[in-house]
Amino acid sequence: MTISSRKTVLAGLAIFGTVAMLAACAQAPATTDGTNAAAASDFLPCMVSDEGGFDDQSFNQLGFEGLTAASTELGVTPKTVESAAETDYQSNVQNLVDQGCNLIVTVGFNLAAATVESALANPEVNYAIIDNDADLDFNGKVDAPNIKPILFDTAPAGFMAGYAAAGYSKTAVVGTYGGLQIPPVTIFMDGFADGVAYYNDQNGTSVQTIGWDVASQTGSFTGGFAAGVESLAKAQALIDQNADVLLPVGGPIFLSAIEAIKSSGKDIAMVGVDADLFETNPADSGVFLTSILKDIKLAVSDVVTASGSGTFDATAYVGTLDNEGVGIAPFHDFESKVPASMIDDVDAIKAGIIDGSITVESPASPKQ
Structure with a gap:
């Protein structure tokens, strides 16, 4: 299946081609092992x-x-x-x-x-x-x-996570919100929502994504990248709409989402971003379905x-997925909770994106 291209609303934010190689100062002499080493x-x-x-x-x-x-x-x-x-x-x-x-x-x-x-x-x-x-x-x-x-280019990795979130959801509602509406944030949300849509197309389901509309590029944002009352309120609003998987995109705003999950008393999972939050935040490891990774x-x-x-x-x-600069984390504690075919499905999606049989695009995707 191909996710159709949408008109970019962020014109000019992509890289066109590459920049010529340039050293900012004269290179040091080559060492015996063939490297150019500055003292x-x-x-x-x-x-x-x-x-x-x-x-x-x-x-x-x-x-x-x-x-x-x-x-x-x-x-x-x-x-x-x-x-x-x-x-x-x-x-x-x-x-x-x-x-x-x-x-x-x-x-x-x-x-x-x-x-x-x-x-x-x-x-x-x-x-x-x-x-x-x-x-x-x-x-x-x-x-x-x-x-x-x-x-x-985190849209493809977000797509994989969105597919997994839709497959895991018991309420058929998943939600996302961001810190600021800027390309490094919305690219996650685009991929995630498109992955949910792909799950529905492939499985005849109707899982809903709330908090972000891909077509109009509008959604829910806290206005910054700090944990606090704004993030807590955005997470709570999604939970109140029956979302049982949350994707907060914006550094530590996820900490407030965890607080909202704990306060709800509901069985709600989270998808992390950037790092594998299962590893970087072990105190709350049990809440993370997976994470969308950037090998920063x-x-x-x-x-x-x-x-x-x-x-x-x-x-x-x-x-990219191809050079392993992006990806998704293991399901960790959720491996036994997701459908048995989920891991195989996600692996197949990754292969399809890499070989071009599945096209995932976001207005925020860097051009290569």
Whole structure:
């Protein structure tokens, strides 16, 4: 089955082609093992978080783990700074420039303006940004040649999770809500809702997705990425409409959804995003049906390692099912609770997406 293309409502937010390779400074001499290694003592990798901080059990934390893993391998000590609010972005990036950082990784779509401004002003510094193509003027090109976009096509992985959620649901209602209505959030919701629709088409069922309408690109959002009363209210509204699987998309907003689930006293499962929340939040592991994964840790680690060895490449990275940059987590404690054929079905869907027999598209999908 093919999910039909929809007219994009987010024109210009996709990557068109690739950016030419560029080193921000002269490469170091090749070592005997064939690598270009900058002296470890001279390389300073750095990172700025989005709201939520580096302990958000989600994309900020995964980026931080990638930074620290690569830094350990390179034998250097990274510098990091957390953003408490949007107003911190510009000053936080400048803080790291002032400290002599050679590579600055900015974590999140909303840091694009601060990243582009800093990159243009400091062409000798390498930059990478997660979940944004750094194309602020929508001309199909990254706005500074020393920025590497790190992007993830999570719609197919969300599709698989949506199929699983529909197959698991006992109420025939599943729900989703997001933090902000931006492409890295809505891409999960598009894939999830389309996966539910595919389940219905394949099985003659009528499982309903509430909280997001794919056709109109409208739905439920908290207005930010912090856990709190807004997220709690959005989750509770879905539960009140009989949803028994929830997909909260937006870093730590899932913590409020867990609170709503516990308060309801109902048998409600959750689909996590970014990280395998069964592993990153073991205290609530029993609530997670699965998680939609983005391998941010590996992508960041690779970028930091390359930059530290003098081989920084500004070509956009796009994580896909095919290159294992995205995927879904195991069913863990739910493996015995889902229909016996579910694992085989999801595996078959993954194979179909990769070989092109199943097409999953979102207006927010990065172009490759």
